[in-house]
Amino acid sequence: MSKYWKEYQKEIADDNYFYVRSCIRQNFFPGAENLFIDILRNKLGKTVFEDADHTTCTGIGYHTDIVPLETTMTVVSRQFALMMEKGYENLVVSCVTSFGLYSEILDMWKHNPELKKKIAGYLAEATGRKFMEPKNMVHASDILYKYRNDIAAIAKHKLVNRHTGEPLKIVDHIGCHYAKTFPERGVGGAEFPQVLTGLITAWGGQTVDYPERRHCCGFGFRNYLVQENRGYSIAQSKIKLESMKPYEPDLMVANCPGCAMFLDRWQYTLEETEGSIYGARGRKIPVVTHEELAGMVLGYDPWEIGLQTHQVEVEDLLDKIGIDYNPELKYADRKGNLIGEPEMIQHHLC
Amino acid sequence: MSGKNFGFVIKAGRQIDIDVTDSTLADDIALEVGAWRACISCGSCVATCPAGISFRSELPTLNRAFQHNVELPTLKSCFLCGKCQLVCPRGIPTRYLSILIMQKLQSRKNVAEGIPSV
Amino acid sequence: MLTEKKHTEPNQFRIAVIGSGPAGISAAISAAAIGMEVDWYDKESRPGGKLNDYHQLFPDREFADLVLDDFTGKADSIRIKKHFGTTITRIESANGQNVLYSNTEVVGRCDSVIVATGFDFFDARIKEEFGYGIYDHVITSPDLEKILKTGHDQLKKGGIAPESMAFVHCVGSRDQQIGINYCSRLCCITGIKQAIEIRELFPSCKVYNFYIDIRAFGSGYEELYRQAQEKYNIHFIRGRVSEASENQQNRIVVKAEDTLMARPLKVTVDWLVLLVGMVPSCTQVSVNQAQCSDPETGFYQLQNPFAGSGLEKPGIFSAGACGGPMSIPEAAASGRSAAIEAWQYLTSR
Structure with missing residues (x-):
């Protein structure tokens, strides 16, 4: 594709990361964040620090007008203070909305030093901590992007259909808050993002550039949180799914909590309400996160990294790539005891 | 299709898909009154219409968003006073156009329903 | 006490004309017609500038080549010395004498x-x-002009005529996102003209023009717009394209x-x-190290636009679209005007 992407590259620190988790990702894909830390520490040999004291960024509350901006800023300044206290200056953010919110706040502080001073005052007053700003701040998918070739070098699998030898056709989906507000903070900018296609191509797959590639998944906190409004949300996912359908993608990868969640769950809902299925041969399209994609090529056990928690079954995909798994243990806990199967599972297994 | 209810309705899009627009009626009309395509949506016709018709928005509907099942119901209330034609800066014969569009729509409907034309 | 006015002969003055598009050609022709000695520069090896790449000109669809031939024919004068293939980068102006530089090299002196x-x-x-440079089938108006000039078969795919085409107005004009707030004036009529050409070449091809406002300001432009609507059935859709994908x-x-x-x-x-707008040339010449440009638009800033085309430094004049978006007849008129103003300046100083 075009060389033009190269104009949107950003500085990504190479080691010593302070990792902040997402509120919702731990529920949506419970294995993903631990997997990320494991890959960094044990596969790439990096230092990652997690602080038990770090909290929500208030993103959801902020986007739904429940938490005032100044409160959000104070909470965020506390995260930054925690990092500096522990001796780190490179922030790695798990959640795309947190990343967008941090970027926005840093930008507001840059343009409004008075506001920054005020927040530093609030922080000192509320917590007694010292105000600081991160030296480098990136999203977790940026780190995987930076080390994509190192991961490829130690990968056990390629994103290739072993039955046909063809690269897997993969839809990338970037959370809006990753680069649409600040294109210069995203690898590849907002219009032709490179961060996930970089992973896909480095690991042997092929990106699907379909017409609605840049369209929002529709999650939108306001849309989702009020039940009656969810129709707006699902309508946007539907636009994307309809647009990608003719390409018969093998999977989708998303770097945002909401996108990965809803592109996955709404496929089930659309089948239940309208009878529509968007994958090839009457099957739905599996959705994974960037960490899970890395985990798959690195040869992690699919059930260890939580792939069974996705609504759309991933077994087909695992077979295509050639990843071994034990069907018996899909719904087993760490000790091997079965914890029960999800209720709806029979219906949406096509 | 089970049509399970999750407590919300999936919103149908409002997007005009020009790729599936039926332009045969527009072309038909243009054969008789080519000038109608010169409309610049100034709105003079709407501002003076005593029947409350938005002629200027019916024209792009006809041109870009027309499908065989689209009706242009507001035109039915036209009583052919001709004021719109008087004020049109592009000299479009709107009064005649109003009759023509309704005639064409009706004859299409007749054909669809198997009613012989008069 | 009365001082005797110096008798001046035109040929005692040397004037440099930088650029050989419609404005430069007209300036050179007019200056020579007055009788001044002209040094004519262009960065390219042949005259005509962008006119060389155009197919037909709006609103009357003259062939650009014929218009250019007409221009260059008149520029064959013994008073005009051509120095083509020379890029002038700066002018040093002092005591009524101007030294022209191409980077560090002195290439000429003039009044x-x-x-x-x-x-x-x-x-x-x-x-x-819009994905220009990403998608092969997204092109600009000058790209299309070249295609129309060198063979419109390039627009066919596998020998089949295009089914539909769209034009986007105001690409790089009236857009605060990119810091270009001005209107480039000529893109609307370019889009109208090119849309008509497409409809003539491929009668079954549907053509859509996406515009913010149609600004058909010039003589014959509005008439062409109406023809485009009525006779050629070009769909003018008021709305800016927000996204193009493949x-x-x-x-x-x-x-x-x-x-x-x-x-x-x-x-x-x-x-x-994409109907691309006009931006200041990257080869804009500096005068005594100053860019002489309008801080808003980047085009040359005229000292007093009501009085003439002089830049802030006396004796240096702007002609054509280096002073802001201009049509070919306007640029030519501006070139003629600059030549007369230069003559007036030289004889009255």
């Missing part, structure tokens, strides 16, 4: 200078959402709003043509 360095087309890649058939899917119907809209086309 007065007319800069007619023209404009550049806006780099459409900057408006990333589908499986490598056709371009265009998203916009039809603002007159207040509904979003989608159309699939074989070619998307």
